[in-house]
Amino acid sequence: MIHADRIALLRQLCFGATAVACLLYAKLALWLDVPDPMIWWIPGALGAMSAAVMLLAGALAGDAQARMAYDALYASIQMCAGNFAFWAGIALAIAASVGAAQDLFLPEVGLATVGTGMAGVYLGLIAVMERRAGG
Amino acid sequence: MSAAPLHNRLKVLRAERGMTQADLAEAAGVSRKTINTIENRVFVPSTVLALTLARVLGCAVEEIFSLADE
Numbered sequence: 137m138i139h140a141d142r143i144a145l146l147r148q149l150c151f152g153a154t155a156v157a158c159l160l161y162a163k164l165a166l167w168l169d170v171p172d173p174m175i176w177w178i179p180g181a182l183g184a185m186s187a188a189v190m191l192l193a194g195a196l197a198g199d200a201q202a203r204m205a206y207d208a209l210y211a212s213i214q215m216c217a218g219n220f221a222f223w224a225g226i227a228l229a230i231a232a233s234v235g236a237a238q239d240l241f242l243p244e245v246g247l248a249t250v251g252t253g254m255a256g257v258y259l260g261l262i263a264v265m266e267r268r269a270g271g
Numbered sequence: 272m273s274a275a276p277l278h279n280r281l282k283v284l285r286a287e288r289g290m291t292q293a294d295l296a297e298a299a300g301v302s303r304k305t306i307n308t309i310e311n312r313v314f315v316p317s318t319v320l321a322l323t324l325a326r327v328l329g330c331a332v333e334e335i336f337s338l339a340d341e
Contacts, residue, residue, distance in 0.1 A: 140302045203294065208320050209305040264297050 138197035140204035144266060145192050147205070150186035152263035157182045158256030162249045173243035179252055183259075213265045221258035230255050276339040282310045284328050284335060297325045 157179045164173035194202040232246030283294050285306075292310070296303040301320065308314035309324075316324070325332040 141304070142294075144302060146306065161317040200300070204300055204302050208317050209302065209314055210307060212314065223281050266304075268306055269313065 137268060138201065140192055140197070140207075143190075143193050143197055143205035144210070145199065148263045148266050149188060150189050151259040152177065154182040154186050155256045155258075155260030155263060157264065158252040159260065160251035162256060165248045165252070169241050169245055177251035179255070179259060183255070193266050200246045206219040209269065210266070213262060213269065217258055220261055221254060224257045225250065225254035275334055276312050277312070278339050279309065279312065279336045281306070281324065281335055285310075285332065288328060295324070295327065299323050 161174060161179050166172060167173070174192070197205070228250045232250045235241050236243040237245045273299045285292070285331070290298075292303045296306045299320070300323070305316075305320075306315065309316050320321055323331050325335055327337065
């Protein structure tokens, strides 16, 4: 049986890896000025894989352990990360719009940066905040 | 009016009952990390969780949690 602490650790690793892939994609898109700086499906595939791993871990752990892993502390962290990511997403969208309007980069590059950047910020914050919560 | 910081005696009460963080977490249906963050005053629990902890420890919620200015 998988313990709740193990699910939380797995979640940190999955979300952390997906966040790194998303942020790397966003950074490379801006740096290279192309909307697909790496194989385009890598961040999405990592996200889908993370979801599958979390679902499988929850199913193997059982209802009680899964509930413990997704308890009040996690809900609080998720809400806090969501709030921050929302405003980060707004800021990214504004920056991308201005950058594209000023011909600093292609509009497609801005779109790719906003899409992957916002996901990266959200998932990365969850992973970092869970890590910082310690325990 | 700003809210006063929340003090808690969770660690003391848990130790008095010979429970580990893992024992208390299991009984309350939360993760060990949640108990740890409450004890270290990093996380303020919801009313439901505070009442659950009081029930598990067999005491009144006011014995565990109190406002700093009380």
